[in-house]
Amino acid sequence: MERAKRYGSRYGAAVVLAAVVSVTGCSGAPAQTGDKPGLSVPPVPTGPATPTATATAGRDEPAPQEVLVEVVVNGGFAGVRNKLVVHYDGSYTTRSGTKPPKDGRMTATEVAALRAALEDPAYAKVPDRPSGPPVADGFQYFITYHHRLVVAGDGERPPALQRVFSALPEGGPPTSP
The missing domain is CATH 3.30.1560 (Mago nashi protein)
Structure with a gap:
């Protein structure tokens, strides 16, 4: 049981580390989304996700x-x-x-x-x-x-x-x- 807890916490730390690397990039520097220091997430694009529609006069x-x-x-x-x-x-x-x-x-x-x-x-x-x-x-x-x-x-x-x-x-x- 003790051993399972030890491996579980290592696994959890690896998941957190992978998430930080994916958000910040491999360099460890935060993604640039403004002048705020610390961990930040790239901006979410707005508008259609695919080129299936274009806005024209307020309608798609x-x-x-x-x-x-x-x-x-x-x-x-x-x-x-x-x-x-x-x-x-x-x-x-x-x-x-x-x-x-x-x-x-x-x-x-x-x-x-x-x-x-x-x-x-x-x-x-x-x-x-x-x-x-x-x-x-x-x-x-x-x-x-x-x-x-x-x-x-x-x-x-x-x-x-x-x-x-x-x-x-x-x-x-x-x-x-």
């Missing part, structure tokens, strides 16, 4: 490769599941069944139109779920924008949702397998 702008909107279409007679992902920089990828993904790029004007459609207050009022009965062998559309999922069925596209689809590359993901 997403990084160009962040997803702006994702649209998935399911259903139909053939049972399709196709997907369109558009990034803030206008690049997009369409996946259709087992075919290789297809990449493209929207113009700055097209991206601005899509963002305007998605940020339209009328779009925020589009119901999250279909309100009518499902259409037999119809398609369901799943639109994700800013962590909000809107599900729409065939024939259930209010004007604000239709404006989003009109602004999407190729009008959204294909409905063919």
